[in-house]
Amino acid sequence: MPAPILVAYSTRTGSTGDVAEVIADVLREGQLPVEVARMKDVKTLGRYSAVVLGAPLYIGQMPGELHRFLGRFKFQLGCLPQWFFVLGPIENKPDEFSKSSEQAEMQLKKHAWLQPLEVKILGGRFDVNHMPFPFSIATRLPAFPMKDIHATDVRDWNDIRSWASNIARKFQPAA
Numbered sequence: 350m351p352a353p354i355l356v357a358y359s360t361r362t363g364s365t366g367d368v369a370e371v372i373a374d375v376l377r378e379g380q381l382p383v384e385v386a387r388m389k390d391v392k393t394l395g396r397y398s399a400v401v402l403g404a405p406l407y408i409g410q411m412p413g414e415l416h417r418f419l420g421r422f423k424f425q426l427g428c429l430p431q432w433f434f435v436l437g438p439i440e441n442k443p444d445e446f447s448k449s450s451e452q453a454e455m456q457l458k459k460h461a462w463l464q465p466l467e468v469k470i471l472g473g474r475f476d477v478n479h480m481p482f483p484f485s486i487a488t489r490l491p492a493f494p495m496k497d498i499h500a501t502d503v504r505d506w507n508d509i510r511s512w513a514s515n516i517a518r519k520f521q522p523a524a
Contacts, residue, residue, distance in 0.1 A: 358403035379517030394425035436473035472503030
């Protein structure tokens with residue numbers, strides 16, 4: 350049996366984890382062995398054949414969990430094929446996707462050695478009711494600036510599945 354593919358993600362509200370699970374399901378449908386884990390729970394990359402990494406953008410920044418993961422596994426990642434997905438825009442507007450792409454590029458440039466085969470910008474989800482502590486407390490304050498932003502979910506599940514299918518095809522033997 351071939352070495353598994355790791356789908357590792359960072360998340361605050363669960364949205365990126367949801368996408369990671371769908372990507373893993375599509376890879377499994379392609380008869381590929383897959384493991385899914387939060388980045389903070391990964392101990393080694395030595396047993397994997399490739400990695401698919403996912404992280405959200407929050408106000409143009411990726412979580413520290415991602416940066417720590419990349420620093421911890423710098424040398425191991427250099428030996429593996431890697432793909433990135435980034436959840437960013439919470440509005441389904443082309444300029445929001447373009448801005449998220451620029452922000453993700455700036456964040457990933459902090460790790461100049463990183464050479465992903467592809468960085469995919471995906472729509473995200475925003476809902477003040479899914480915000481983690483301490484933001485969950487802040488949402489109750491009358492002056493909380495994001496209180497009036499309506500809940501959105503612009504994750505395009507068909508696009509996510511299509512992207513994951515393209516990754517799966519890279520591992521299929523030539524016909």
